[in-house]
Amino acid sequence: MATLTSTRPASTPSTGPGASSPKRRMPAGKRLAPALLLVPAIAILIVIIGWPLVQLVVVSFQQYGRAQVFGQAAPFIGLGNYTRVLGDPQFWQVLARSFLFCAVNVVVTMSLGTLVALLMTRLNKFFRTLVSVGLLLAWAMPALTAVIVWGWLFDTQFGVVNYVLSRVTGVDFTGHSWLINPISFFAVAAIIIVWQSVPFVAFTIYAGLTQVPDEVLEAAQLDGAGAVKRFRLVIFPYLKSIFVVVTILQIIWDLRVFTQVFALQGIGGIREQTSTLGVYIYQTSLGTGDYGAGGAIAVIMVIIMMAISIFYVRQVIKEEEL
Structure with missing residues (x-):
């Protein structure tokens, strides 16, 4: 009886359209190209930011x-400087005041900015252009110019705000100073x-709103969802990443505010009761000549900003991976 021998041909590499082609190794020059392109930017950052930061830590x-x-x-x-700063009750008052002031600014800014963005989607081209301008x-x-302009509006003797309030309320606001009281x-x-x-x-946010599909909004409206529900259940989930990034940026910017507070103090504010972190660092360093303590406060502020920035970067990376 004849024995059966295998007639299956030797295996050959598949060349069909669905076959996976072997990965080609990228040349070493091309792999290093992105890193080499970053070298000038990194060098500039080291000179402009890195070296002053090292000097600040040393001081x-x-x-x-x-x-x-x-x-x-x-x-x-x-x-020693950190012990003195952290043991000073005034530092904690300034820190708490700065965080509270930042929180109020962020909440009001995000609320008004969102409302303006939603309003711009309802306006025609002419009025939308007018609002944009x-x-x-x-x-x-x-910032300094804005402080001067608003300082004139709230001027004690000739301010428009005092004049309008006197006319509307019937109470004489002439001579009323808005900068003496810390709250005002x-x-x-x-x-x-x-x-x-x-x-x-x-x-x-307006740029993000233009990317929300109209079909989804129309479907939600047909299902009986009002404007508030459409924003909460449709618009906000679509723009969640934008809201997170903008909010974190606003926290960073409002926490390190300096020009507006310092300029208003020069117009007539009480420095001891109205200083924020940025102004307090300036007053400690240049005002009293204690640059070591001012450097310690600045390093603490840098650490706070770095923590917020790290959270911001993680959120951006997380959104890119989705």
């Missing part, structure tokens, strides 16, 4: 005063900061 561990500015050696005192003017105005001082500062921050939020 925060030294007894650095006016004498050291003129060349005297700075004694190393370790954590107004927002750009507020956004482009330098921060109210004026918040108006200036929010006025300049709303355009960024409005433009960013």
Whole structure:
């Protein structure tokens, strides 16, 4: 009986359209190209940000005063500046005041910016362009210029705000100072900061709103969902990543605010009761000449900002991976 021999041909590599082709190794030059392109930017960041940051950390561990500015050696005192700063009740008052002021600004800015963005979707082209120009003017105005303009509006003797309030309420507001009382001082500062921050939020969210499918909104409206429900159940989930990123950026910007508060203090505010972190660092360093303590406060502020920034970067990476 003849034995059966296998007639199956030797296996050959598949060349069909569905076959997976072997991965080609990228040449070493092409793999290094992205890193080489980043070298100039990294070098600039090291020079502009890295070196001053290292110097700041070094100063925060030294007894650095006016004498050291003129060349005297700075004694190393370790954590002495941090101990003094963290043991100072005024620092904790300023920190709490800064966080509270930041929280109010962020909530008001995000709310008004979202409402303006939603309004822009309902306007025709002419009025939408008009609103956009107004927002750009507020956004482009330098912070110091904005403080001067709003300072005139809230002027004690000739301010428009006092004049209008006197006419509307019947109470004489002539001579009323808005900057002496800490609460009204921060109210004026918040108006200036929010006025300049709303355009960024409005433009960013409006750009996101244009990407929400009209079919989904129409389907929700046919199902009986009102404007609030459509925003909460349809629009916000679509734009959640945008809201997260914009909110984190607003927290960073409002927590390190300096120009508006410092300029208003120069107009007539009480410095001891209205300083935020940025102003407090300036007053500690240049006001009293204690650069070591000012450096320690600045390092603490940098750590807070880095923690917020790391959270921001993680959110961005997470959204890119989805």
